[in-house]
Amino acid sequence: ELKNVSLHFPIRAIGRSGEKVRAMDDVNLTINKGEIVALVGESGSGKTTTARAVARIYSPTGGKVIFQGEDIYAPEYKKKIDWYRKQVQMIFQDPFGALNPTHKIRSILSRPFIIHNICPKSEIEEKMVEVLTEVGLEPAEQFLDKFPHELSGGQLQRINIARAISVEPVLLLADEPTSMLDVSIRMTIMNMIKNFRDKDQISYLYITHNLAGARYIADRIAVMYAGMLVEIGPTDEVIQQARHPYTKLLRSAAPQPEKGFREEKMGSTGDIPSLIDPPSGCRFHPRCPYRKPECSQTIPEMNQLNDSHQVRCILYKDGNIPELD
Ligand code: SF4
Numbered sequence: 001e002l003k004n005v006s007l008h009f010p011i012r013a014i015g016r017s018g019e020k021v022r023a024m025d026d027v028n029l030t031i032n033k034g035e036i037v038a039l040v041g042e043s044g045s046g047k048t049t050t051a052r053a054v055a056r057i058y059s060p061t062g063g064k065v066i067f068q069g070e071d072i073y074a075p076e077y078k079k080k081i082d083w084y085r086k087q088v089q090m091i092f093q094d095p096f097g098a099l100n101p102t103h104k105i106r107s108i109l110s111r112p113f114i115i116h117n118i119c120p121k122s123e124i125e126e127k128m129v130e131v132l133t134e135v136g137l138e139p140a141e142q143f144l145d146k147f148p149h150e151l152s153g154g155q156l157q158r159i160n161i162a163r164a165i166s167v168e169p170v171l172l173l174a175d176e177p178t179s180m181l182d183v184s185i186r187m188t189i190m191n192m193i194k195n196f197r198d199k200d201q202i203s204y205l206y207i208t209h210n211l212a213g214a215r216y217i218a219d220r221i222a223v224m225y226a227g228m229l230v231e232i233g234p235t236d237e238v239i240q241q242a243r244h245p246y247t248k249l250l251r252s253a254a255p256q257p258e259k260g261f262r263e264e265k266m267g268s269t270g271d272i273p274s275l276i277d278p279p280s281g282c283r284f285h286p287r288c289p290y291r292k293p294e295c296s297q298t299i300p301e302m303n304q305l306n307d308s309h310q311v312r313c314i315l316y317k318d319g320n321i322p323e324l325d
Helices: 047-054 077-087 105-115 121-134 140-144 152-167 181-201 213-215 237-240 245-253 314-319
Strands: 001-009 019-031 036-042 062-067 089-090 172-176 204-210 220-225 228-234 302-304 308-312
Touching: 001 047, 001 089, 019 047, 019 077, 019 140, 019 228, 036 213, 047 204, 089 152, 089 308, 105 121, 105 140, 105 213, 121 140, 121 152, 172 181, 181 204, 181 213, 181 228, 204 213, 213 220, 213 237, 213 245, 213 308, 220 314, 228 237, 228 245
Parallel strands: 036 204, 036 220, 089 172, 172 204
Antiparallel strands: 001 019, 001 062, 220 228, 228 308, 302 308
């Protein structure tokens, strides 16, 4: 659970001391056991920073990250870090860069078993074969003797997934795991992720810029814009009844396969703003066709539309649910 998490990086460049990159601001998000939550937004919106705050790579400058009831950044949590690093694993966007090119797959895959003391040394080979088979790399023994450069992008991402699941984590942070793969393999990888959720009740924070991919894989979608969450809700609701003007913009850019899922037209597009000096008030206001004068004055609160759907926009204040064109 992320509770009011903010993360502001100081800029170290000469002449810019005192300035900060506001990568995350007031982020509140819960991921339940066995749930896939997609964190969706454009590049530079703070998605990867969010995953890294959960992975205990970047320490928040405000708020808390709670895992199974404990604040993972509390000083007393330091003694549990090794245990935490086993529970929470990452799958990276670049399957090539995530693996040491000078090591054979056997060496790469055996490390988590050794580091986290998963099983006696004599059983590691057998466990590696098991886990490679689980990710569809067969005959597994042949893959153990290969170097990363001998494998395709899809095979490498399967190795990355095998490495992550080998320690039986409870939460996987998947950072755009299919975006560098051929279209033909993307669905296979997403189905694999879903299968592990169904079989082992692994939870996922699934980061993507692609709303269609989020729609396919996620139980809930959280939309991030310029370091802030702007809409959170069940996948079907966020897709079919997108409330925040930014979610509507993202939806208009996503493939719309089924009939009746019409293209939305936004009056304004533009780019995501700099996080060094983000717009005042609602960070989306320079791009928003529905903006009002007060939108540039005050940061909107998250409004609760129902038990599970929230939106950060003044149009939804006081229980209002306007139909936006
Ligand atoms: Fe648009 Fe205002 Fe809502 Fe922001 S708060 S999304 S600017 S209407």
